Amino acid sequence: MSTRTPTAAVPAVPAAHAPSTAATVRRASWPAVVALGLGIFTLVTSEFLPASLLSPIAAELAITEGTAGQLVTATSLIGIVAGPLVVSSLPRLDRRWVMAGLTSLAIISNVLVAVAPTFGLMLASRLLLGLALSGFWAMSLAVTAQLVPADRLGRAMTIVNGGVSLATIAAVPAGAWFGEQFGWRAVFLGAAAAGVVTLAAQLATLPSVPPSGAPGFRALVQTARTPVVALGILAIVLIAGGHFMGFTYLRPAFESIDGLNPSLLALLLLVFGVASFVGNVVAGPLADRRLQVLVIAAPVAIGAATVVFALGGAHLGVAIVTVFVWGSGFGAVPTMVQTWMAKVAPDRLESAGGLVVSAFQIAITIGAAVGGLLVDSVGVQAAFIGGGIAAVLGACVLSSARRR
CATH class of the missing domain: 1.20.1250.20 (MFS general substrate transporter like domains)
Incomplete structure (x- = not known):
């Protein structure tokens, strides 16, 4: 997997704005x-x-x-x-x-x-x-x-x-x-x-930090129109949207677990939070050394965990394991996609960062909305399975975009 971006894909910027000035x-x-x-x-x-x-x-x-x-x-x-x-x-x-x-x-x-x-x-x-x-x-x-x-x-x-x-x-x-x-x-x-x-x-x-990349709204539009960046944004929407399709409806899903009480519900939420922190910690070294592995592993962890939870999460032991895997996978996603964007758009980091944030917010909105439709029309299991499929598709898009 090449780490270089074709010069035609991302327009060159004046040296005064390049990251090397810092x-x-x-x-x-x-x-x-x-x-x-x-x-x-x-x-x-x-x-x-x-x-x-x-x-x-x-x-x-x-x-x-x-x-x-x-x-x-x-x-x-x-x-x-x-x-x-x-x-x-x-x-x-x-x-x-x-x-x-x-x-x-x-x-x-x-x-x-x-x-x-x-x-x-x-x-x-x-x-x-x-x-x-x-x-x-x-x-x-x-x-x-x-x-x-x-x-x-x-x-x-x-x-x-x-x-x-x-x-x-x-x-x-x-x-x-x-x-x-x-x-x-x-x-x-x-x-x-x-x-x-x-x-x-x-x-x-914080020292004085000069702007990074070409300034203004035009640079933002140019970055968004770059094919590899556009595919990256689509992948983020799929991965994060898939996550929120299920995560938004954790409470009704948890209520199907045999013997669940408020204390166990709090425990499962804590397991997810701790796993998210662990996933973020692990993501840093992997993003620096094995980004191509992380791009696949994190979304697939989300997808596999949500599907297994939907099919077998009525048992507390299965729920704990899948929630931990799920939380670990999603905890790695922000660092993964930001590092990925830095590789494919190194001279458009500020514009890329803004687009990543927008993609996450869009994913939250779409994921919760689509998940709600599935919950009401089919059932909570459908929201989890649909979210898992979306996350895996996002991994495929992100991996193929980087190769391009």
């Missing part, structure tokens, strides 16, 4: 990579907090819990356009200040949510968080690529994406506990305080 930045920047991971952790934690606080929020604002749940939906929907928007609208600004500005925007969002007297203001404040989160994640690939040598990019993205895994495990239970102790508004103030600590870490460790 050679002086790459020398000793692991603390800055950790600061980026801390930023992702803080932002994703903030995104998930309402899920653990829906009841008290709904009670205080006199709305339904379903309405309160739109505080989570809003951040995902704006993410479809926010990542590319941030990349294309700030073509020449030092990326150190872009990342710091996005973190500051998240701090403002959490403070506004904490003091908002109405649901409308809370919803608008969450849109700010969606902009901050998607923009930060979109920029993280290009910024990280300038902080470490090219042959350590996979490991560095593991650290950055580790923030997602840790937030997935910790955000909901921590939010619920602190909400019970201090009230839901205090939880968002605490998230804002965590954002201040994150901002300080970024300002202390």
